[in-house]
Amino acid sequence: MLETSAVSVKNREIYHLGFILIVAFLMALFSVSIHLLDNLYWFFKDYAYFPLIEFLVNAIFLTLCGMMWLTYRRWQRAEEKKAELENMVDSISSEVLMVVDHQGCVVSCNASLKRIFGYPPAEMLRQKTDRLFRALPGSSADDPQGLQSITKGGFTVTMATGRCKDGHEIPLEIITGKLTTGGGAVLLLRDISERVAAEAQLRNSYQKLQKLLEETVNILAMAVEIRDPYTAGHQRRVATLACAIADELGLSIKRQDGLRLASIVHDVGKLYVPAEILSKPGTLTDTEFNLIKAHPQLGFDLLKEIDFPWPVAEMVLQHHERIDGSGYPQGLRGKDILLESRIMGVADVVEAMASHRPYRAAHGTGMALEEISKHRGERYDEEVVDACLRVFYERGFEFEKALEVEMMAGILEGR
């Protein structure tokens, strides 16, 4: 039962008694007046208007009684509705519903307060709500009462930490609505412990899944590198540079994670290419080159069955596409190529040219950057090339240093 109901019941009893007394008084007055009129009749029996006076007096009394009855019935119906509403509010067992005044003091609250916070409702009456909760920093209500947002009107959802009577804390969601009169507010306090726990569990599962995916991808990368040791580390170095470019371009951490995974396995399709072709010194024949050109498609076919949270297989498929349509396997142009693939394409070229190969010496980073600058806006995306140049010239990017930093971060994160 609402804590204010006890007061209402008392008031109701007083009103009933008052009504009965008033009706009894009117009835008594009526009978006395009838008696008086009877007596007065003998004095005014010759007075022509006496029957009219008698009629009017009777009519007034009867009208008053009728009005009293109607008022009583209306009041009774209002009381019944009020009681119905109170029962409805009390039936809300999962949330605390309370009314606070303009100073943030509790005016009334339902029985759930005892179940959720351990306080009997009577104990919180006329108490400040900051005994019960404090708004979380950064939530919509910065003041501990959550009243700042209430005064702005409308409903507001605030995240807060609740303090129970036994001292333990619970996460709360508070929905507040301003009352149209008196400057107070209605507060709905919802214990979201279960939701918070479920979210934490979901985050945990996501992290585990992420780790599993990374391990799967690492194994795939290792498989390529074992078979083609000359390009050992190429994919990891491409991943490091691609993520640095993505960061420079302002891509979210989540997108960078997808790009990193795709870069680490971008050449996985080379598992199908004979090792002697991969490491062949000198010019390749058309047949050999066509075999190598099939690796993005083969990589896509291998990865498309894995349910990554990012389009990893598509990123791998498009990493040799060029914005002028001169790339392969689909000859895609411009923005039809995924941004991640455009980044990966630039990082792939820079890393390949900067590194040593068994069939040629390293061209060096300077020449690699010259190559991408030369074909900026032609083969390679302008923004990606600019970001790559900034990464090297302004951030001082170095492959080995970046790999060391990444490795240390992995160790610290337990990867």
Ligand SMILES: [Fe+2]
């Ligand atoms: Fe490739």
